[in-house]
Amino acid sequence: MKMIKAIIRPERLDFAKKALEEKGIYGMTVMSVEGRGDQKGISLQYRGGAITVDFISKVQIEIVVKDREAETVVEIIKGATKTGKIGDGRIFVLPVERSIRVRTGEEDSEN
Numbered sequence: 618m619k620m621i622k623a624i625i626r627p628e629r630l631d632f633a634k635k636a637l638e639e640k641g642i643y644g645m646t647v648m649s650v651e652g653r654g655d656q657k658g659i660s661l662q663y664r665g666g667a668i669t670v671d672f673i674s675k676v677q678i679e680i681v682v683k684d685r686e687a688e689t690v691v692e693i694i695k696g697a698t699k700t701g702k703i704g705d706g707r708i709f710v711l712p713v714e715r716s717i718r719v720r721t722g723e724e725d726s727e728n
Contacts, residue, residue: 618713618725619687621694623678624650625706629698630676636697637680642690646679655703675706681713 625633630647637645651672662668682690691708699705716725 618681618716619684620711620713621678621680621682621687621690622709622711623680623694623698623706624652624675624708625678625694625698626700626704627674627676629700629706630678632697633678633694636693637690640689640693642680642682642686642693644680648677648679650675650677654707673704681716 623633627649634645637643651674653672678694680690687710691710694708717723718725
């Protein structure tokens, strides 16, 4: 199994969610996060002065899928969230050893 972690623009979350739902992928965890990358923050004007905001608000989506579905999920997220501008985000693919359903104790370690 693989965990897909995507850090994206908050305004692109609905696009990603709808695109994933169209392919039958519903399970995900979504978190509000802050960070910085190549963008190195932004400068804002406030009361006549410039303020530098180092960390920018983003949304992190986490999805665990079977190995064979990982590349499809990555492509769906890329297609739904890309604006072509700096700060579009980043996608990480990580291995998952086990998954246990709390309610039933059912385990899945499919690779």
